[in-house]
Amino acid sequence: MTSLAAQLGRIVGDAHVIARATQLLVYRSDALPGLQRAPARAVFPGTRDELIEVVRVLAAAGAPFVSRGAGTGLSGGALADDITLLGLHRLKRILALDPIARTATVEPGVVNAALTRAGAPHRLHYAPDPSSQTACTIGGNIAENAGGPHCLKYGVTLDHAIRATVVLPSGEVVILDRGDVARDDGTQGGYDLLGAFVGSEGCFGVVVDVTVRLTPDPERVCTLLADFTRVRDAADATSRIIAAGIMPAALELMDQPTIEAVESSVYAAGYPRDAAAVLLIEVDGAAAGLDDDVWAVERLCRAAGARTVRVAHDAAERARLWLGRKKAFGAMGRVAPHLVVQDAVVPRSMLAELLDDIAAIGDRHRVRICNVFHAGDGNLHPNIPYNAHNADESARVHAAMTEIMTRCIAAGGTITGEHGVGLDKLPYMEQLFTADTLDAMCSLRAVFDPERRANPGKVVPVRACREWHGVASTRHGARAGETR
Amino acid sequence: MNSLVRFEPKTVTEVAESIRDAATRGRVLRLRGAGTWMDVGHAVQADAELSLGAFTGITSYRPEDLTLSAGAGTTLAELEAATRVHGQWCPLFPWGDDRGTVGATIATGTAGPFAAQLGRPSTLALGVECVDGTGRVIAAGARVVKNVAGFDLTRAVTGSWGTLAVITQVHLRLRSQPAVDETWALAATESTDATVRAFADGPFAPLGCERVSAPDARELGLGAARWLVRIGGNATLVAAARGAIRALGVAYEVDARTWNAIRQRGAPAARATLWRWDSLSSRLRERFDPARVLNRGLLGEVA
The missing domain is CATH 3.30.43.10 (Uridine Diphospho-n-acetylenolpyruvylglucosamine Reductase, domain 2)
Known part of the structure; x- marks a missing residue:
């Protein structure tokens, strides 16, 4: 054979x-x-x-x-x-780009930033911008329902997906759409199969091609950097800006350990090293009225206790401010050989409290936590640089992460906002969801992949699926006692 | 329809019991919120009606988080009143009127004239609590604005017209009201159609842009056929947008409440009669409501 x-x-x-x-x-x-x-x-x-x-x-x-x-x-x-x-990285063709309809149809291996580059001559871009956008692929973005700093205003991957051709694990080729948007042939109506598929982490099938929305470049963009002597004040400024009805394109928080790592690296962005936290705030849209929003943001930051508020005056300065943010994870490579980039979401109003709790958890487990995250969405990224070859340190990192996740769940939050469950977050799923809900997730998966051959053992713990009781092993899942 | 036996369960457990009981007896339940969408799809040959009348009221509202949770039977009018005092919007504004319920709006996925800017039900629903056709009590999503934990049952249930599950509670994303909010009427002619559409796609990103037919315009006291354009933002932005609108033709400001009349005239979507029944859709229905207890026939599926 x-x-x-x-x-x-x-x-x-x-x-x-x-x-x-x-x-x-x-x-x-x-x-x-x-x-x-x-x-x-x-x-x-x-x-x-x-x-x-x-x-x-x-x-x-x-x-x-x-x-x-x-x-x-x-x-x-x-x-x-x-x-x-x-x-899927060889499947990297942009099959169509329609500047009038503002859509593009791409193969799954197209790199996120390459799509934005392709739209540039038409003053269009692909809005979801994960920090890995220069490397990550649209297919992967679809699988994870990827986010990014600018998703605060522009929405996550699903909000930009129109239609996908998918090969199901059975080999059947299907076309998925949202159901509530008119199709090209004028028909409309259907279950939101694309909504179910996006973010299914490769468990429902494989993208053959996907049609996404491209977003017009804003008429004007303004980027501000506000620095604070207390992390709590930065979180407070975030709430004040949102409460004032301003919708920034991005609202990112970086704390002192992150600033230190960035400023010591080749990505140094000019963040004040002695600040407890900085907020990177971008306001964009029509040129008219943009300055009003900029002034309002500046005023609100100062009212929350900002020491200084700097406005980037040209594209180069703006790019430099952003480079520090986007490369913050890379910069942490200076601190330790490995980095856990964590991901959780809490109600925005609880950010200040959660950040205090996370700091206390870090102290208790003697790990260094660097926070760099999407404050406007309440989407935390507590990151821990460490040495994965040191068993004791790995165990402490793992214990701290578990506590942070438990704390976020208790706050009414969720265990992942944009990175997915994968294998890493499997242990928290039963903490977050009821048995009936997890079983319903298994049913949803079974619609697309009844044999569970696509990415087996991920996202939902096998034992949570009643239909599969006693059938499958946990072979492809996390191994008991594995040291992280 | 009104002669049907009506169940009005008081708790989620009772909903689950009603569904399981109906499944056992081979009966069909017709779901009812305010009853405003009953005749939009195909006829449902129901044995009984399941009313969400007991699931009313706002269960959680944190203005600072721009999120709200409410029982499925809560009317949009109630949500409008509760959010208005905080300078916020429940941004669904579906076709129809505010006597409709939030549960039905999410269940039918009914958008409205501001959906392009404010979001559709499929983007505004952060989570749902529901009971599927097998009686499973599902709590999907959360009161957070970003969430990729697990497979997305919220997306599956939203817009499924109650054929997968009975929604009992929804978690919604809210929006801040703009500082200035104006609605302008413009004569709708062949020459303005293109320019108004270009304006709608342009940097001012108007909240809504609808063409009102001549008969409707007359009834609404707008005279001849009109474009209605709604702009929102800070004072400087709206002033600039106002100038741009006036450059498109003779324009005058109208009361924002005109939109309520427009929404009422908006055709209830014929989507429920043109449902796509491909193999995946049939399998989805089968997995969540194998006995076809919920709204059987509404979407025209072949039994």
């Missing part, structure tokens, strides 16, 4: 199938440190037809698989444990 690798090689060419353990090493991780899984083989289709054929061969073999874009995910979602890894 022919091996699966050989069968896949016949479709995509042997050069695009990897089955040797040494060559597969690079695919053992995504951007989540401390968790590794070795795939059995990796296959990289180069065309739409190859992708569909690959999925059909996997279906015929009953073989589970994990799809992967650029591997920038932060929840271990793209790890394949001794099963097939389906790499």
